[in-house]
Amino acid sequence: xxxxTEPPEGNEHHFEEGEEAPPPGxxxxxxxxxxxxxxxxxxxxxxxxxxxxxxxxxxxxxxxTEARYRCPMHPQIVSDRPGECPICHMSLEPISKGSSSPSGxxxxxxxxxxxxxxxxxxxAPTPPGVVPVALAFDRVQAIGVRxxxxxxxxxxxxxxxxxxVEAPDQGKAEVHARxxxxxEAIRVKQVGVxxxxxxxxxxxYSPEIYQAEQELVAMGGWQKPDAGKDSAFAPPxxxxxxxxxxxxxxxxxxxxxxxxxxxxxxxxxxxxxxxYVVRKNVVLGSRVTPEMALFEIADLAKVYVIANVYPHQLxxxxxxxxxxxxxxxxxxxxxxxxxxxxxPDVDLATRTxxxxxxxxxxxxALRPGxxxxxxxxxxxxxxxxxxxxxxxxxxxxxxxxVVEEGGRYTPRTIEVGEQVDEKLVxxxxxxxxxxxVSGATFMIDAESRLEAALSGASEGPPPMGxxxxxxxxxAPGTGPPSACDADFxxxxxxxxxxxxxxxxxxxxxMGSMEADCKAAIPKPWR
Numbered sequence: 001x002x003x004x005t006e007p008p009e010g011n012e013h014h015f016e017e018g019e020e021a022p023p024p025g026x027x028x029x030x031x032x033x034x035x036x037x038x039x040x041x042x043x044x045x046x047x048x049x050x051x052x053x054x055x056x057x058x059x060x061x062x063x064x065t066e067a068r069y070r071c072p073m074h075p076q077i078v079s080d081r082p083g084e085c086p087i088c089h090m091s092l093e094p095i096s097k098g099s100s101s102p103s104g105x106x107x108x109x110x111x112x113x114x115x116x117x118x119x120x121x122x123x124a125p126t127p128p129g130v131v132p133v134a135l136a137f138d139r140v141q142a143i144g145v146r147x148x149x150x151x152x153x154x155x156x157x158x159x160x161x162x163x164x165v166e167a168p169d170q171g172k173a174e175v176h177a178r179x180x181x182x183x184e185a186i187r188v189k190q191v192g193v194x195x196x197x198x199x200x201x202x203x204x205y206s207p208e209i210y211q212a213e214q215e216l217v218a219m220g221g222w223q224k225p226d227a228g229k230d231s232a233f234a235p236p237x238x239x240x241x242x243x244x245x246x247x248x249x250x251x252x253x254x255x256x257x258x259x260x261x262x263x264x265x266x267x268x269x270x271x272x273x274x275x276y277v278v279r280k281n282v283v284l285g286s287r288v289t290p291e292m293a294l295f296e297i298a299d300l301a302k303v304y305v306i307a308n309v310y311p312h313q314l315x316x317x318x319x320x321x322x323x324x325x326x327x328x329x330x331x332x333x334x335x336x337x338x339x340x341x342x343x344p345d346v347d348l349a350t351r352t353x354x355x356x357x358x359x360x361x362x363x364x365a366l367r368p369g370x371x372x373x374x375x376x377x378x379x380x381x382x383x384x385x386x387x388x389x390x391x392x393x394x395x396x397x398x399x400x401x402v403v404e405e406g407g408r409y410t411p412r413t414i415e416v417g418e419q420v421d422e423k424l425v426x427x428x429x430x431x432x433x434x435x436x437v438s439g440a441t442f443m444i445d446a447e448s449r450l451e452a453a454l455s456g457a458s459e460g461p462p463p464m465g466x467x468x469x470x471x472x473x474x475a476p477g478t479g480p481p482s483a484c485d486a487d488f489x490x491x492x493x494x495x496x497x498x499x500x501x502x503x504x505x506x507x508x509x510m511g512s513m514e515a516d517c518k519a520a521i522p523k524p525w526r
Contacts, residue, residue: 179247179290194276415429
């Protein structure tokens with residue numbers, strides 16, 4: 001039988017069965033958690049509301065409040081109170097009565113062309129990719145817009161172009177030996193030496209010429225056997241003399257051979273004209289051939305001045321026009337002449353046409369290869385002109401922005417002519433008295449292109465319908481592929497597809513701004 005023993009007093013443990021009571025403070029933590037969750041939901045709601053509300057021009061009071069602010073980069077973003085653009089985060093600007101906005105306020109009509117206009121009609125085609133733009137006065141002042149009038153200009157001023165000095169073709173001569181041989185002596189040993197006509201340059205030994213001289217001597221001593229001393233018979237030397245003349249010997253040298261009855265070993269090479277030796281191709285002992293130029297002589301008593309003129313400047317230049325040449329090396333001298341030739345070709349390297357005139361140079365003041373400035377005086381005329389800074393040339397079109405009433409700037413295609421100082425002659429598209437933008441032209445052009453892209457007026461796919469913003473929606477399957485074709489249904493939502501294309505046009509290459517712009521387009525897209 002087992003004995004039961006009781007545990008000692010002081011060491012008793014009592015374990016009760018049932019649910020354990022929660023620790024203190026749990027209920028308070030639960031309340032705090034739900035309060036924090038509610039605050040996060042409220043903050044998220046307010047953030048979404050503040051992001052979406054400006055897209056529809058709504059204020060907290062309602063959707064029918066008049067829009068008074070807009071984004072300068074995204075005119076479709078409007079609001080009734082100041083704030084930031086949700087796309088580019090720029091500060092919203094007040095919408096003035098004279099500025100253009102997405103709501104489409106009426107623009108002032110263009111003013112008629114002033115009286116006393118120029119030689120062409122102003123109804124020129126609008127250049128592609130730009131539209132008229134209206135700016136408030138404060139905006140015009142902020143970007144520094146300057147204007148200039150279209151005015152008449154007398155084109156009698158001389159055309160100043162770069163020119164070079166060249167030796168005239170008719171003043172050059174090459175010295176050749178008419179038979180192969182070897183150089184025995186050189187009289188002119190360097191280039192740059194001035195020589196006279198007939199002056200000895202070098203001596204050569206030619207076996208062929210030496211043989212012809214011996215034949216002449218032999219024929220001169222031949223007599224007919226039955227001829228007496230008083231006979232009028234003459235030796236047959238005419239053929240031998242003729243041969244030596246064809247080989248380059250002069251009459252005096254041939255007469256000397258006949259007189260002495262002795263052939264000469266070397267013959268002299270003389271200068272055919274007076275001038276300066278500009279090239280020397282032989283040394284002592286050189287073997288020469290008929291096709292080899294031994295010396296080149298240039299007569300620099302007259303030189304050519306060749307002016308390089310762009311093709312569009314040739315309209316005012318004609319043969320016989322007065323011409324002047326100056327060079328920094330001779331600052332106190334002016335060489336005057338008349339244009340004697342306008343070359344018929346254009347140089348492929350410089351894209352210029354050469355204009356030539358000839359000047360006297362007896363004192364050798366001008367040297368071939370020298371640079372200077374040519375002044376060509378064409379016929380006087382009157383034409384319309386505008387500043388160079390007013391013209392925008394895109395390669396496809398040339399246009400200006402014409403200033404009209406109400407702060408409106410209208411692009412207009414023009415035809416330009418030659419440049420006169422800092423102005424450009426206008427051949428068509430403008431009237432005298434009209435004003436064009438001549439300062440901050442790039443800013444006006446950028447604003448115009450931005451509005452063209454946002455309004456769908458820029459070049460793009462063929463139109464099918466019109467979006468709510470006024471943009472033309474291209475037909476499905478046309479135009480270059482883009483992300484908009486994958487995300488937007490062009491057939492069901494052409495307006496929203498057009499808005500997506502605007503985002504690509506305006507924000508291409510601007511990081512996340514393109515994606516933010518697309519995300520701001522209200523759904524559904526498909």
